[in-house]
Amino acid sequence: MGTAMADGSGGNSVMRVMIIEDNEALAQTTGWLVEMLGYDYRLALSPKQAIEDVKGYRPDVIMMDLGLPGMSGYDLCRLLRQDQDLKDTVFIAQTGWGEAEHRRLTAEAGFHHHLVKPLYLEALQDLLGSIEKSLHKATVEK
Amino acid sequence: MTAMPTHLTTVTPVNLLLVDDRPENLKSLEALLRREGLNMLTARSGNEALEILLKHDVALALLDVMMPDMDGFELAELMRGNERTRRIPIMFLTAGSTDRTRRFRGYEAGAVDFLEKPLEPDVLRSKVAVFCELYLQRQQIAVQRDNLKAFAEENLRLLKESRKYANALKEADQRKDEFLATLAHELRNPLAPIRNGLQILRMSPDGERADSVRDMMDRQLTHLVRLIDDLLDVSRVSRGKIDLRLERVAVQEAIAAALEASKPLIDAGGHALTVEMSQTPLWVDGDLTRLAQIVSNLLNNAAKYTPQGGKIALSVTESAGRIEIRVRDTGVGIEPDMLPKVFELFTQVDQHLDRSQGGLGIGLALVQKLVEMHRGTTVASSDGVGQGSTFTVRLPMAPEPGEARPDGRDAEASPKPLDVLIVDDNTDSADTTRWMLELIGHRPRVENSGLAALEAARKQQPDVVLLDIGMPGMDGYEVCRQLRALPGGGDLVIIAQTGWGQESDRRQAFDAGFDHHVTKPVSLDLLNRVLNEAGEPRDI
Numbered sequence: 001m002g003t004a005m006a007d008g009s010g011g012n013s014v015m016r017v018m019i020i021e022d023n024e025a026l027a028q029t030t031g032w033l034v035e036m037l038g039y040d041y042r043l044a045l046s047p048k049q050a051i052e053d054v055k056g057y058r059p060d061v062i063m064m065d066l067g068l069p070g071m072s073g074y075d076l077c078r079l080l081r082q083d084q085d086l087k088d089t090v091f092i093a094q095t096g097w098g099e100a101e102h103r104r105l106t107a108e109a110g111f112h113h114h115l116v117k118p119l120y121l122e123a124l125q126d127l128l129g130s131i132e133k134s135l136h137k138a139t140v141e142k
Numbered sequence: 143m144t145a146m147p148t149h150l151t152t153v154t155p156v157n158l159l160l161v162d163d164r165p166e167n168l169k170s171l172e173a174l175l176r177r178e179g180l181n182m183l184t185a186r187s188g189n190e191a192l193e194i195l196l197k198h199d200v201a202l203a204l205l206d207v208m209m210p211d212m213d214g215f216e217l218a219e220l221m222r223g224n225e226r227t228r229r230i231p232i233m234f235l236t237a238g239s240t241d242r243t244r245r246f247r248g249y250e251a252g253a254v255d256f257l258e259k260p261l262e263p264d265v266l267r268s269k270v271a272v273f274c275e276l277y278l279q280r281q282q283i284a285v286q287r288d289n290l291k292a293f294a295e296e297n298l299r300l301l302k303e304s305r306k307y308a309n310a311l312k313e314a315d316q317r318k319d320e321f322l323a324t325l326a327h328e329l330r331n332p333l334a335p336i337r338n339g340l341q342i343l344r345m346s347p348d349g350e351r352a353d354s355v356r357d358m359m360d361r362q363l364t365h366l367v368r369l370i371d372d373l374l375d376v377s378r379v380s381r382g383k384i385d386l387r388l389e390r391v392a393v394q395e396a397i398a399a400a401l402e403a404s405k406p407l408i409d410a411g412g413h414a415l416t417v418e419m420s421q422t423p424l425w426v427d428g429d430l431t432r433l434a435q436i437v438s439n440l441l442n443n444a445a446k447y448t449p450q451g452g453k454i455a456l457s458v459t460e461s462a463g464r465i466e467i468r469v470r471d472t473g474v475g476i477e478p479d480m481l482p483k484v485f486e487l488f489t490q491v492d493q494h495l496d497r498s499q500g501g502l503g504i505g506l507a508l509v510q511k512l513v514e515m516h517r518g519t520t521v522a523s524s525d526g527v528g529q530g531s532t533f534t535v536r537l538p539m540a541p542e543p544g545e546a547r548p549d550g551r552d553a554e555a556s557p558k559p560l561d562v563l564i565v566d567d568n569t570d571s572a573d574t575t576r577w578m579l580e581l582i583g584h585r586p587r588v589e590n591s592g593l594a595a596l597e598a599a600r601k602q603q604p605d606v607v608l609l610d611i612g613m614p615g616m617d618g619y620e621v622c623r624q625l626r627a628l629p630g631g632g633d634l635v636i637i638a639q640t641g642w643g644q645e646s647d648r649r650q651a652f653d654a655g656f657d658h659h660v661t662k663p664v665s666l667d668l669l670n671r672v673l674n675e676a677g678e679p680r681d682i
Contacts, residue, residue, distance in 0.1 A: 023331055023334070023335070025332075025335035025358050025361070025362055026331070026334045026335040026338065028335075028358070029335045029338030029339050029342060029355065029358065030338055032338075032342050032351065032355070033338055033341060033342060036342065036345050036346065067327075096326065096327055096330045117330055117334045118330065118333055118334040118336075118337035118338070119334065119337065119338060121341040121345075
């Protein structure tokens with residue numbers, strides 16, 4: 001199928017992942033993990049910083065914490081999803097709570113995926129890998 | 143309001159009022175009616191009778207009709223007119239037969255009976271007995287009514303009280319739920335980056351980044367340990383299970399330790415800290431560690447609740463025999479109605495600020511309790527939201543100690559290598575302890591059970607035994623007792639290692655013959671210090 005393509009073909013740049021997380025240690029280590037998986041990353045430690053940086057960075061994926069200072073992750077997601085530049089961006093909620101209720105809330109806010117903290121590398125790898133594949137596919141189809 | 147037991151009323155005598163203008167009539171009436179439990183009140187005129195009625199409750203009045211000044215009917219009418227006396231049954235005593243109109247007037251005045259003189263003793267006695275019985279029954283009913291009323295009131299009070307408790311319980315339960323949610327969140331905060339760090343190290347264990355990952359993991363772990371220590375402290379303090387190790391200390395010493403402990407958090411917030419403190423030692427009878435904890439908690443609190451780049455001022459002054467430690471910040475401040483609550487357990491002012499700074503809301507609760515244990519007071523003040531807060535701790539000042547304290551801290555002596563026997567059923571814990579001991583130049587060996595440890599100690603006597611308490615089969619206390627019973631066992635330095643820092647455990651450990659007691663996880667520093675002490679010759 002369309003997925004069997006050579007790495008890096010078609011002039012695709014590396015997938016860009018923005019990490020919005022107010023716990024600095026967690027943000028930085030998640031960034032390093034993302035980098036080790038072969039992607040580019042940018043940290044935003046507050047919703048304000050995320051809103052400012054998202055224009056210039058144009059992330060393919062946004063991973064965000066839900067308990068953020070000043071604005072909840074739900075609201076931030078709703079806000080960013082209205083941005084036309086981010087219409088293809090995949091939103092991942094990262095929370096300490098995995099119950100169905102929270103999954104429903106994140107889905108309602110417009111998140112595409114929901115990861116429970118602490119993060120398992122395998123889960124992150126699988127998720128980002130499948131997003132990358134679908135991005136390639138979308139690019140090829142264009 | 144306590145209900146009077148009913149049987150007591152039967153003991154109080156029943157009063158009879160006898161009114162006759164002739165003393166000899168009164169005497170014979172008295173003689174006729176006298177029996178146990180009856181008390182005769184006699185009056186020779188209507189006025190005298192009224193006076194008696196003012197002072198006494200009367201079961202029955204026997205009135206002579208024909209009296210000078212005020213006759214029996216007039217007296218009866220006056221009695222009818224008074225709320226206090228209107229229910230007293232009246233028997234008229236008449237000389238000879240009474241005509242119908244007079245009888246009618248008597249009944250109108252409230253008479254229940256007419257008895258004609260000469261009186262028939264049996265008839266009189268049995269009639270009087272009936273009225274006395276009636277009176278007693280009425281008394282009993284009154285008492286029962288009072289009892290019922292008291293019971294009803296008591297029930298109402300109990301109901302109100304139990305409603306109050308139920309509400310308090312509900313509130314406490316709700317706070318507990320909130321606390322558990324916060325606790326899970328707070329524990330996960332340091333755990334999440336530790337897990338990430340571990341995964342990073344697994345993928346690339348070397349290099350510069352690995353170093354920063356390890357530093358980060360160390361910081362997060364320290365934070366985690368501190369959280370758990372605080373939790374244990376709070377539960378110990380609130381159950382009164384904490385002992386202060388009181389000594390005369392200069393408060394400056396505690397402040398210095400607190401400043402060191404809080405510096406990372408203050409620096410991380412980019413706050414400017416000013417310290418104003420006299421150089422002359424201010425003495426206090428206190429526990430140095432706890433005093434430092436008090437000040438450090440206040441500083442941490444200020445750092446947490448002050449937005450990036452704020453100002454924190456610490457001052458230590460003396461006034462009127464008290465030491466005043468004041469921590470002021472330019473932070474989020476406290477609303478007036480929150481002020482009295484800030485020292486309550488699990489209270490957090492902040493609902494909107496950076497959640498990762500939130501903490502568990504136990505720091506200030508601990509401060510207040512520890513200050514109380516030092517016979518001091520803690521006061522919070524703030525001009526409101528956004529106006530910063532001030533926390534003032536006042537401690538009673540102690541006189542300067544008579545002689546300089548000998549400095550117990552010896553210069554770092556290079557440790558003599560010790561044969562250390564590590565006994566722990568948790569192999570991870572045992573192995574990491576062994577690595578740490580090897581790193582600081584000792585000769586450790588590991589056993590994973592009490593029996594194996596005894597065997598190993600019998601074969602070759604170690605210098606020091608580091609003994610876990612909670613082991614399956616033979617617990618640490620028993621192993622310690624048996625080690626002491628070995629030949630030469632008295633010379634062993636035995637250190638208890640437990641996951642619980644409770645004072646009772648500590649005492650139990652010393653009772654079982656341990657020399658030291660340390661709480662897991664043990665830092666390299668502490669291990670080093672304890673082993674250095676153990677390496678020193680013990681007798682003189």
